[in-house]
Amino acid sequence: MKKTAFISAAAAAVMAFGATAASAATLDDVKARGELRCVVSTGLAGFAYTDSAGVYQGFDADFCRATAAAVLGDASKVKFVPATGKTRFTILNSGEGDVLWRNTTWTFVRDVDVKLTFVGVNYYDGQGFMVPKSLGVKSAKDLDGATVCIQTGTTTELNLADFFRTNKIKYEPVPIETNDESRTNYLAGRCDVYTTDASGLAATRSTFPNPKDHVILPEIISKEPLGPAVRQGDDAWGDTIRWVLNATLAAEELGITQANVAELAKGTNNPEINRMLGTEGDLGAMLGLQKDWVVKVISAVGNYSEIFERHIGPSTPIALERGLNALWTQGGLQYTPPFR
């Protein structure tokens, strides 16, 4: 009896240790370490990829940089941790990563049961289908009997099952681990259809030898709000990430850009800009950050629109329109609470 009691006490102690390890103040850990560990995807054009100098680039990678700029004052102090759809939550929950900026859909189960906290949406997306033009398919409803490449551990997998069930059509799933493997399998003709977030489809198609031979079908079968996530139970750290994202949006709204931020930081007669840039009040201190944290963010990566245009906007090979991701003032969904 005694022995078992001891063993379970020891086990409980280990669990408690584990729990504290995961929920300790991440902000302090990051500052002490002097480096932000940012979980990104293993390679998705426009969102996260390595350039010839071995540096991570992309939409998600820039949000990692923005976070590091805010927290550490230096956008280069990021360690990128690449994760597949399946491994990303474990990597975050075990403390191997501090924050997840990896085109991850905010869902009920992930928020509640996987014990994550989603703190915003940096890209509103939805799941789409891509097929070779030569198949002559016009609508996703024509896909009866098709083989479909999907990534394991993603919402894609579940949406697909729902869609085919409600439409009473049959399909053959080909589960795959990373985007690059899906791409290879799809191009090799091992599946007729590739399905994932529409942004991911556009990004993947842009890397095809002949992008024009493939069409993205009109149906969008799900809502995929992609956003940053942190471990549950560290609200202060969640606040930090939330307001880094909001700062990029507010900066776009207020016309603060990479080019003019230094000028504006000398003081303006718009009190909200002054509050954001730290010339009035001390919002930074409330987050446990420096006064000029937003200045650091914007001078490192620019505002939301600048990040978007640089990596995935119409002038890039990915060529995504702002669409739902336009500011609320321009008919989109991107809306930040006020800096007050």
Added chain:
Amino acid sequence: MSEVAQHYPPGQHPDMPPPAGQRGVLLWLRTNLFSSWINTLMTIVAVYLLYKIVPPLLDWAVLDAVMNAANRDECRQLGSGACWAFINDRFSILVYGFYPAAERWRVDMSFILLCLALVPVLFDHVPFRKPGLIFSCVYPLIAGWLLLGGFGLQPVGTDEFGGMMLNTVVGVTGIAFSLPLGILLALGRQSHLPIVKSCSVCFIEFIRGVPLITLLFVASTMLNYFLPPGTTFDLLLRVLIMVTLFSSGYIAEVVRGGLQAIPKGQYEAADSMGLKYWQSMRLIVLPQALKISIPGIVNTFIGLFKDTTLVLIIGLLDVLGIGKSSLADAQWNGLSNEIYVSIALFFFIFCFGMSRYSIYLEKKLDKGYKR
């Protein structure tokens, strides 16, 4: 012709050249390629396939290939073949990963020293073998110092390791440490001491029952739940430990096969000469057992070397990982063939080298026993 008419005493006839068609190229062709109608058919099919495969491959890889270009579009304008410019552009990160550019000579240096350290271990008729072996023993320390820095060199974190260099570090460390460990485990499994024996059996069976990828995943994520908070335990070190343990389990089984093939008389002979356990193992049993196990051991090592690409799953970017994330660069749209062919070549060179060495070793050790 006059020679033919000449008569010779028995046994004195000079050697004559074989008749035409029974010598040289023609003979070789006839015996190797056209000895029967099946063979002839297969030769024709093979030649046809080669004709179909080789010229286009040559066109792609060499004749129409582009060595220098700024991006994919430029590549496509310059030639229809492989765009090696992409590999050119990515070469340094494929090799060195994120290792700081100014310090990369240290990686080169440790690789050159590795080759030097291997020579006395792998071959026995080389000059300065004795001092060479001492150098080989201290090599791991030197390499560790060179790669990690400290003591006068700028420190480099293991999270900056990547590319081929990471594969090589994981592979070489795994190989170097799993062989001795595996031999000990194999001996442990044969031991008469019940505790030693059961521990070895449990360990080996556990390792063989679990996929490497699971062990790596446990090493990278689960371990954090059990360690007290605040301890940082280098991720690469964890990987090295797991890879070493994993391959030692397999080595142990290969060596056990060798041990069991040694006739009982050998063990008894050693005992009857009054040799202690370690002496008899070192002098009599192991040299014979390891010799038979060479193909299996090298096989395990080749497998281990290729398994180093699995570290991608736990967020380390080995050469394959870097290749994958480079492929997502819109500048170099869709050049996956080039990347994968290059990576395949890298692995082929290493693995082929290992298997040639194993053949050389088998031949060398087989001398006295060839049946």
